[in-house]
Amino acid sequence: xxxxxxxxxxxxxxxxxxxxxxxxxxxxxxxxxxxxxxxxxxxxxxxxxxxxxxxxxxxxxxxxxxxxxxxxxxxxxxxxxxxxxxxxxxxxxxxxxxxxxxxxxxxxxxxxxxxxxxxxxxxxxxxxxxxxxxxxxxxxxxxxxxxxxxxxxxxxxxxxxxxxxxxxxxxxxxxxxxxxxx
Amino acid sequence: xxxxxxxxxxxxxxxxxxxxxxxxxxxxxxxxxxxxxxxxxxxxxxxxxxxxxxxxxxxxxxxxxxxxxxxxxxxxxxxxxxxxxxxxxxxxxxxxxxxxxxxxxxxxxxxxxxxxxxxxxxxxxxxxxxxxxxxxxxxxxxxxxxxxxxxxxxxxxxxxxxxxxxxxxxxxxxxxxxxxxxxxxxxxxxxxxxxxxxxxxxxxxxxxxxxxxxxxxxxxxxxxxxxxxxxxxxxxxxxxxxxxxxxxxxxxxxxxxxxx
Numbered sequence: 001x002x003x004x005x006x007x008x009x010x011x012x013x014x015x016x017x018x019x020x021x022x023x024x025x026x027x028x029x030x031x032x033x034x035x036x037x038x039x040x041x042x043x044x045x046x047x048x049x050x051x052x053x054x055x056x057x058x059x060x061x062x063x064x065x066x067x068x069x070x071x072x073x074x075x076x077x078x079x080x081x082x083x084x085x086x087x088x089x090x091x092x093x094x095x096x097x098x099x100x101x102x103x104x105x106x107x108x109x110x111x112x113x114x115x116x117x118x119x120x121x122x123x124x125x126x127x128x129x130x131x132x133x134x135x136x137x138x139x140x141x142x143x144x145x146x147x148x149x150x151x152x153x154x155x156x157x158x159x160x161x162x163x164x165x166x167x168x169x170x171x172x173x174x175x176x177x178x179x180x181x182x
Numbered sequence: 183x184x185x186x187x188x189x190x191x192x193x194x195x196x197x198x199x200x201x202x203x204x205x206x207x208x209x210x211x212x213x214x215x216x217x218x219x220x221x222x223x224x225x226x227x228x229x230x231x232x233x234x235x236x237x238x239x240x241x242x243x244x245x246x247x248x249x250x251x252x253x254x255x256x257x258x259x260x261x262x263x264x265x266x267x268x269x270x271x272x273x274x275x276x277x278x279x280x281x282x283x284x285x286x287x288x289x290x291x292x293x294x295x296x297x298x299x300x301x302x303x304x305x306x307x308x309x310x311x312x313x314x315x316x317x318x319x320x321x322x323x324x325x326x327x328x329x330x331x332x333x334x335x336x337x338x339x340x341x342x343x344x345x346x347x348x349x350x351x352x353x354x355x356x357x358x359x360x361x362x363x364x365x366x367x368x369x370x371x372x373x374x375x376x377x378x379x380x381x382x383x384x385x386x387x388x389x390x391x392x393x394x395x396x397x398x399x400x401x402x403x404x405x406x407x408x409x410x411x412x413x414x415x416x417x418x419x420x421x422x423x424x425x426x427x428x429x430x431x432x433x434x435x436x437x438x439x440x441x442x
Contacts, residue, residue, distance in 0.1 A: 006327030010295040013236060013343055040326045047234045047300045075294030077241065080330035082212065099236065099343035122305060130317060131234055131300040142326060171233045175297050177323040 003179045004035065005083035009074045011094035012101065016170035021060070021157040023106035025174035026068040026093045028153035033089035038145035038179040039154065042136040044119070047129065050169035052121040057160045057170065061114045061136045064153040068108035072097040087180060089150070094174070108155045114146075119158075119170075136174070145179065183366070184216065184257040187270040187359045190250075191277040194235070194341065194353035199288040200281075201340040202273050203357040204246050207331045209267030210392050215329040215337060217360030220319045222301050226352035230303040235353060236343040238298035239321040240289045242336050249284035250275040265392060265439065267333075268363055278354070288342045296329070297322045298343070301353075331361075367392060367439045370418070380427040385435075386417040393437040401432055408438055 014024050024044070029037045044059050071093035076086045093106050117134045136156050137146055148154065156174055158166050189203050202220070207213045220237050224230065249271035254264050273284040289295060299319045308314075321339065322329060331337050339357055341349045370387040378384050385398065395408035398420055406420060425431065 003327075008296050008323055010238070010298050013233070013300075041323055045298075045300045047303070049231055049233060049305070075292075077294050077296040079327045080212075081241075081332050081335065082330065100233070126306045128302060128304050128312075128315060129234065130302045130315060133299070171300065173236070173298055173300060175299075175323060177326050179327070 002182050004182055006079040006177065006179050007076045007086050008175065008177045009076050009092040011074060011174040012096050013099040014094065014096045014172045015100055015168050016158065016166040017103055018163055018167055020163050020166050021159045022166055023108055023155055023157050024095045024172050025156040025176065026071065026106050026108055026153055027176055028067050028091050029148040029150055030067060030089035030091060031151045033087055033150040035087050036181045037090055037148040038181055039137060039148065040142050040145050040179060041177040042156065043175050044134040044136055044156065045131050045173045046119050046134065047131050047171045048121055048169060050167055051123065051125050052165060053123060054165050055161050056121040057119040057158050057165045059117045059119055059134050059136055060157045060159045062110035062112065062155050063114055064108045064155050065111055067151065067153050068093055068106050068155060070104065071095055071106035072104045090180065092176060110155050110157060183261045183364065184360060184362045185254045185264055186257065187252050187254045189252060189272040189357040190274050190279060192273045192355045193278060193351050194349040195281055196346055196349065196351050198344065198346055199340065199342040200349060201284040201287040201338055202355050203339045203359060204249065204271045204284060205331060205337040205359060205361065206246055206269045206271065207267065207333055207335055209265045210333055211265065211364055213268060213331040214362040215322065215324065215331060216362055217324060218320065218322045218339065219358050220321065220339065221316055221356050223314065223316050223354045224304055224352055225354050227308040229305060229307045230347065231305060232345050232347045234303040235301040235341050235348045236298055237301055237319050237321045238295045238342055239337065239339045240293050240295050241331065242286055242289065242293045242338055243334055244286040244290055246271060246336060247285045248282045249273060250282055262366060265363060270359060286338055287340055367437050369437055370396060370435050373433065373435060375433055378421065381423060381425050383422045383425055383431065384419060385422055385433050386419045387435055389413060389418055390437045392439055395438045397436045397438055399434040
């Protein structure tokens with residue numbers, strides 16, 4: 001498969017909205033694109049500074065019924081600036097325009113769940129807090145990528161059994177790595 | 183040729199932004215980043231109830247100021263040494279030592295974060311007992327492709343995006359970097375000798391990417407050292423005058439590279 005270049009996008013640190021679901025990241029390959037986006041890694045890292053005695057938030061990834069809108073367009077970083085630049089149809093959206101900043105909502109309607117993980121939480125306000133990468137797509141994608149053809153998109157959401165699980169004291173960062181393939 | 187570099191143990195600076203390590207490529211060849219990790223400890227019993235430090239990596243073309251040159255070690259000492267123009271700078275010159283205001287300390291202009299993670303923290307004040315775990319944080323998504331730092335580019339690793347209280351002076355960071363640079367110096371190619379007159383010969387060859395000059399010999403006697411003129415038609419050209427008509431000459435050219 002002729003990979004033209006590999007790219008990464010990283011969201012700003014995004015606060016929970018105390019509402020569910022909260023769309024925190026999307027990547028889309030807009031109509032008219034002549035390339036495929038091969039998603040190799042999509043992960044969330046989170047910290048929570050308040051006690052949560054309910055179930056942890058769910059990090060949920062879905063395909064979309066139609067392309068997303070709104071949000072903050074994130075800058076794409078090429079692995080190699082000497083290789084072809086990213087196509088304009090490849091768009092990543094985040095849910096804030098600055099670290100810990102005001103929400104800029106991503107609009108999109110998820111289809112069936114593609115992949116899901118549980119985030120971290122602090123049952124009592126005691127001890128050391130370790131943050132770990134939460135996969136938002138199967139690790140299998142590193143060798144067998146998830147393909148976004150023209151007109152397709154992935155959406156990462158925060159979901160939970162209760163909106164209180166997604167408190168404003170939750171902090172999320174999303175990192176996405178993909179290949180662009182002719 | 184792979185190289186490794188490790189920062190000294192670097193305290194947090196108590197500010198939102200802080201550069202921990204910068205890889206500078208002012209050479210003529212690309213540098214391939216193979217490994218990047220940050221390990222940290224919080225050397226305090228005081229709680230940090232705000233969000234953890236954001237560890238991030240970004241590519242930039244900004245000028246670098248401050249910092250301390252770090253040693254770059256060869257994985258194999260038989261390999262060529264690191265080319266001039268490639269260097270690694272750290273934020274201090276000794277473990278836990280005074281910070282030297284390494285800059286850029288945050289992405290600027292059109293720079294963007296190429297990857298970031300949240301470090302760990304301690305929610306409550308530690309009074310007695312307990313194990314403190316340090317984790318390896320990997321802010322760049324390496325292993326999915328080759329992250330390249332082209333000539334004129336820098337790779338910066340630092341702390342940014344959270345709060346001043348997220349990066350107290352009791353935080354201690356160590357950064358390890360593994361990168362590859364092709365230090366092998368290739369010979370010139372397509373050597374051509376063309377008569378210009380009965381006493382002049384034009385000797386030309388194709389340039390070599392990382393050469394800083396060329397040594398030219400005629401009949402095993404050196405006639406030009408570290409010769410590096412402007413290209414003419416994409417070639418290095420040397421005009422050898424004072425020759426004798428109907429005489430055979432032999433030319434040899436070698437690439438030269440000044441190494442650190």
